[in-house]
Amino acid sequence: MKPVIVVHGGAGRIFKERExxxxxxxxxxxxxxxxxxxxxxxxxxxxxxxxxxxEDDPHFxxxxxxxxxxxxxxxxxxxxxxxxxxxxxxxxxxxCIANPIxxxxxxxxxxxxxxxxxxxxxxxxxxxxxxxxxxxxxITTRSLERWxxxxxxxxxxxxxxxxxxxxxxxxxxxAGNVACATSTGGLTNKLVGRVGDTACIGSGGYxxxxxxxxxxxxxxxxxxxxxxxxxxxxxxxxxxSPEDAADIALxxxxxxxxxxxxxxxxxxxxxxAARFSTKQMAWAxxxxxxxxxxxxxxxxxxESAEEALSTMGS
Amino acid sequence: MKPVIVVHGGAGRIFKERExxxxxxxxxxxxxxxxxxxxxxxxxxxxxxxxxxxEDDPHFxxxxxxxxxxxxxxxxxxxxxxxxxxxxxxxxxxxCIANPIxxxxxxxxxxxxxxxxxxxxxxxxxxxxxxxxxxxxxITTRSLERWxxxxxxxxxxxxxxxxxxxxxxxxxxxAGNVACATSTGGLTNKLVGRVGDTACIGSGGYxxxxxxxxxxxxxxxxxxxxxxxxxxxxxxxxxxSPEDAADIALxxxxxxxxxxxxxxxxxxxxxxAARFSTKQMAWAxxxxxxxxxxxxxxxxxxESAEEALSTMGS
Numbered sequence: 001m002k003p004v005i006v007v008h009g010g011a012g013r014i015f016k017e018r019e020x021x022x023x024x025x026x027x028x029x030x031x032x033x034x035x036x037x038x039x040x041x042x043x044x045x046x047x048x049x050x051x052x053x054x055e056d057d058p059h060f061x062x063x064x065x066x067x068x069x070x071x072x073x074x075x076x077x078x079x080x081x082x083x084x085x086x087x088x089x090x091x092x093x094x095x096c097i098a099n100p101i102x103x104x105x106x107x108x109x110x111x112x113x114x115x116x117x118x119x120x121x122x123x124x125x126x127x128x129x130x131x132x133x134x135x136x137x138x139i140t141t142r143s144l145e146r147w148x149x150x151x152x153x154x155x156x157x158x159x160x161x162x163x164x165x166x167x168x169x170x171x172x173x174x175a176g177n178v179a180c181a182t183s184t185g186g187l188t189n190k191l192v193g194r195v196g197d198t199a200c201i202g203s204g205g206y207x208x209x210x211x212x213x214x215x216x217x218x219x220x221x222x223x224x225x226x227x228x229x230x231x232x233x234x235x236x237x238x239x240x241s242p243e244d245a246a247d248i249a250l251x252x253x254x255x256x257x258x259x260x261x262x263x264x265x266x267x268x269x270x271x272x273a274a275r276f277s278t279k280q281m282a283w284a285x286x287x288x289x290x291x292x293x294x295x296x297x298x299x300x301x302x303e304s305a306e307e308a309l310s311t312m313g314s
Numbered sequence: 315m316k317p318v319i320v321v322h323g324g325a326g327r328i329f330k331e332r333e334x335x336x337x338x339x340x341x342x343x344x345x346x347x348x349x350x351x352x353x354x355x356x357x358x359x360x361x362x363x364x365x366x367x368x369e370d371d372p373h374f375x376x377x378x379x380x381x382x383x384x385x386x387x388x389x390x391x392x393x394x395x396x397x398x399x400x401x402x403x404x405x406x407x408x409x410c411i412a413n414p415i416x417x418x419x420x421x422x423x424x425x426x427x428x429x430x431x432x433x434x435x436x437x438x439x440x441x442x443x444x445x446x447x448x449x450x451x452x453i454t455t456r457s458l459e460r461w462x463x464x465x466x467x468x469x470x471x472x473x474x475x476x477x478x479x480x481x482x483x484x485x486x487x488x489a490g491n492v493a494c495a496t497s498t499g500g501l502t503n504k505l506v507g508r509v510g511d512t513a514c515i516g517s518g519g520y521x522x523x524x525x526x527x528x529x530x531x532x533x534x535x536x537x538x539x540x541x542x543x544x545x546x547x548x549x550x551x552x553x554x555s556p557e558d559a560a561d562i563a564l565x566x567x568x569x570x571x572x573x574x575x576x577x578x579x580x581x582x583x584x585x586x587a588a589r590f591s592t593k594q595m596a597w598a599x600x601x602x603x604x605x606x607x608x609x610x611x612x613x614x615x616x617e618s619a620e621e622a623l624s625t626m627g628s
Contacts, residue, residue: 093434115538117432
C-alpha cells in the first residue's frame with residue numbers, strides 16, 4: 001500500500017489576508033505528516049504530527065490561534081482514532097496546553113478511557129508531566145480583536161462563527177492502517193464549557209481499517225446532529241466513493257439541519273476526497289509523491305512532494 | 315399513532331438483592347413516562363420524565379445512586395434528543411445536581427450549543443437557577459462501600475465495572491415524534507473528568523423521526539468505538555426490525571471490540587425492542603396499555619398498564 005495523507009485547515013469563510021497563510025499551513029502540515037509515512041511510520045503518528053503542526057500555526061483555529069470563549073479564554077477539543085482497533089483518545093474544554101492532540105493521544109494510550117474533560121483532563125496532563133503553557137500564549141492579536149468586537153452592542157457573533165473551522169488529518173500507511181485526528185478552539189464567543197463535534201467520536205472524526213477514515217469541520221452543532229464522520233463512512237460501506245460519500249453526507253447535513261461544513265476522507269484502498277459545502281476549505285494532500293492543495297472549490301495546486309520536502313526544512 | 319415507551323435501568327450484572335428494586339424501578343419509570351404520552355404529551359417530555367424518575371431512584375447508576383469516581387465523587391453525564399429536528403442537549407462530568415437530564419434539556423432549549431461540560435455546565439446551571447444539591451446527597455451507602463472496596467490493594471475495579479450501567483428511555487408520541495434520553499454516573503472508580511458514551515451523540519443515544527430512537531447501556535468505551543446508537547438506526551434504515559438491528563449492532567460491538575451492553579429501540583411505526591449481550595438488563599415498556607418488564611433474557615412480566623397506573627400514586 002502506498003501511503004497517503006489528507007489534511008484540512010477548517011471549512012468556512014477565509015478572508016483574503018488569511019488565504020496564503022492557510023494554504024501554506026495545510027501544505028506544510030501535509031508534508032510533515034507525509035514524511036513520517038514515507039519513512040515507514042504509521043498513520044496515527046502521521047495524523048498527530050500534521051494536526052500538531054497546525055495547532056502551532058496561528059493561522060488556524062486550534063492550539064495557538066484558537067478563537068476565544070465568552071470569557072476571552074482559549075478552550076479546546078481534540079480527538080484521534082486508530083482504524084486498526086477502533087481505539088480513540090479525546091479531550092474536551094482543555095486550557096493552557098499547546099497541543100491538545102498530543103494529550104488526546106496520551107488519553108488513548110495511558111488510560112482505560114477515551115475522553116477526558118476540563119479539570120480532569122488538566123489533572124491528567126499534569127500527572128503525565130505534559131507541558132503547560134500560560135493561557136495568554138495561545139491568544140493571538142487577531143483572536144483577541146475578534147472577541148472584543150463580538151462583545152460590542154451591535155455585534156453579530158453568529159456572523160463571525162462562519163469564519164473559522166477546525167484542523168484535521170486522515171492518513172493510510174504502508175501497512176494499510178488508517179487514522180484520523182481533529183483539533184479545534186471551537187466557536188468564537190462560545191459559552192464556557194461548550195464542547196462541539198470535535199471531541200465526540202463519530203462526529204469530529206472516525207477511522208476504521210475496514211472502510212476508511214474521515215475528519216470533519218464546519219458548524220459543530222450541525223455536525224453532531226447528523227454524526228457526520230460516521231455518516232460519511234456508512235455511505236462508503238454502501239459502496240460509494242469517498243467523494244460521493246462526502247457530498248451525500250454534507251448534503252444531508254445541509255438539508256436536514258441547515259448546516260455547512262467540510263470533510264476529508266480516505267478509503268482503505270487509498271482513494272481520497274476533500275469536499276465542502278462552505279465557500280472555502282483549506283486542504284492539502286500527498287499521494288504518489290504528488291502534493292496538492294486548495295482553498296476554493298475546484299482549486300488544485302500541484303507540485304512534487306519530493307521537491308517540496310527537500311526545501312521545507314525540519 | 316399509539317404512544318409507546320421503553321426504558322432501561324442498565325445492562326450488566328444485577329445482584330439478587332438488587333433485582334426487585336431494579337424491576338420495580340424501571341416499571342415505575344415506564345409508567346410515569348407513559349402517563350405523559352397517554353395525556354397527549356410529547357415524546358421528549360416522556361423520556362425526560364422516565365429518566366428523571368430513575369435518576370431519583372438510588373437503585374440505578376444515575377443521579378442519586380451513581381457510582382463514584384477515583385476521588386469518591388459523583389460525576390455524571392446525560393443526553394436527550396428530539397427526533398423531530400435532531401436537536402439535542404447534553405452535559406458531561408457534572409456534579410451536585412440531582413437531575414442531569416433536566417440540565418441537558420435546558421442546554422438544548424436555552425443555548426445555541428449541544429454539550430456543556432464540567433465547570434461551564436455548572437456555571438450555566440447556576441445562571442439558570444437550576445437547583446444544586448450537596449454532592450454527598452447523591453452518594454448511597456452502597457456506592458461508597460463499592461468505591462472503598464475498589465481502593466483496597468487486592469481489588470479489581472474492572473470486575474465491579476461489570477455491575478452497573480446507565481438509565482435510558484425511548485418513546486414515540488401520538489404525533490409520531492420519537493425521542494431518547496440517557497443518564498449515567500459512568501464507571502466506578504473512573505478518572506476524574508472521564509466522559510463516556512452517554513454524553514456523546516450517536517453513542518449514548520440517537521433519535522430521528524424518519525427511522526426511530528435508541529438509548530444504549532453497557533461498557534461506555536466499547537459503545538463509543540462503534541458509535542452504537544447510530545449503528546442500530548443504520549441497520550433499521552437498511553430495513554432491519556428493531557430487534558434484529560439491536561442484535562446485529564450488539565454482536566458487532568462484541569466481535570470488533572469485545573464489549574458487552576444493551577439497547578432499547580423504538581421504530582417510527584412503534585415497534586420496539588429491548589436487547590442485551592450482558593447477563594442482565596432491567597427494562598420495561600408500555601404499548602397498547604400493556605406493561606411489560608424483565609431483567610433476564612427471555613423474561614417478560616405482563617400486566618395491565620391501566621391497573622398499574624391506578625395504583626401507582628403520583
